[in-house]
Amino acid sequence: MRTLPRTTLTALTLTLCAALATPLAHADTPAxxxxxxxxxxxxxxIADVPAAWNGTLLIFSHGFGPTVARNAPSEAVRLDLLARGYALAGSSYDPNGSMWALESAERDQFQTIDAVTAEIGTPARVLGVGQSMGGLVNAQLARDGAGRIDGALGLCGLVAGATDLDNYQLDAEYTIARLLLPAEDLKLVRFTSAAEAAATAQRLTDAVTAAQTTPAGRARIALAAAYLNLPAWAPGQDRPAPTDWAGQQEQQYAWFAQGILSFVEGGRFAIEQSVGGNNSWNKGVSYERLLAGSVHAPQVxxxxxxxxxxxxxxxxxxxxGAAVTADPAAVRTAERTSSAGQGLAVPLLNVHTTADSLVPVEQESRFGARVRAAGDGALLRQAYVERQGHCAFTTAETVAALHALERRVDTGTWGASATAAALQTSAVALGLDGAAFIPYRPAPLTVGRDGRG
Incomplete structure (x- = not known):
């Protein structure tokens, strides 16, 4: 396959823009x-390279789970992007350790770019795409990737990092244990096995299920949900009215009933494996002050x-009763491997659903503040989709966001391309599966620590 140097970018962009108007491959298009x-x-x-490659390589960073190579957020998106001429690549990350593979992920993604380039020639440009935990990896690529990638698109990214995540989840777990299981000394951190983490998750879930039957229990569940930054809008349900406190609590409970605590505790075990200990703490935390900063405080x-x-x-x-202390070495390791708030080297567009139970949209406010504090706010744009669920994007929303990032890379300025109105118009014009971009500003993340111990 021919090599495409970066000096051909202008001509290639014109070709790409023409291709976008008729993106879908014909039945006789070579595989x-x-x-x-x-x-x-x-x-x-792995990498997939279409016969009519448009010169852009997308490096995809997959989310938390088995360390298996993936190169797109979904099969529908993969097929659509291939039909539009993009080459797609991604690595498994190191499969020999924790599924929280942040120790290796950034390195493996950069090495994958090198390996694929050796096979297909130099791309006109390389763009990162990352989902969930991979959104954190993607933000690291955007931070460190000058000269290696040209821009990045984050989808439902866990961009606040591992320590913020474990801290606010600890607050919720501790609240359930302390208020709903006061006679038990339930283990919340430093799990020695996945089974131990699963047992804690089951006990906490059972306590929530029992508590939901009484007004007092429901109030305490709402308090835990506030600390978890849990949205009050669940899949398959209408959004409760702003002051329908009981309706909001019922939908927060629906997230618990769907097993969110199993994911939380399993993730905690994997993170502790990765960073070498417990990187979260609540000793010294004022839970009154913490609640006061939550968007859910009026409901509680x-x-x-x-x-x-x-x-x-x-x-x-x-x-x-807050007495959990962190392991300092684990906090330092998490800061080194599992944070991305130190600035940006290339443009980054993050997209998030407004009601994400696993990676709350409030993480975007935390990350945005860190990027601005580093002086790189001009490189960041954040967009929001009005929908319930984790990474619940349509193909149209993903492709439209990618096109907005490309315009930023091509022109050197965001302009209006990453606004909700422009993204919605672009997504609908694709004629695919719909879109729901809206103007939105997430509340601050309820966490109450600086994330560094």
């Missing part, structure tokens, strides 16, 4: 070429009043 390989650490990589106060419970007493009990 893409599948390439595979293995990196020095044992990570595998209303439900406590309705149940005849003393909220101040519960908050004081939580603060008094």
């Amino acid at each position: 893409p070429t599948r390439l595979t390989g293995t990196l020095d650490d044992g990570a595998t990589w 106060r209303a439900l406590y009043r309705a149940a005849g419970l003393d909220l101040r007493a519960d908050l004081a009990r939580l603060t008094a």
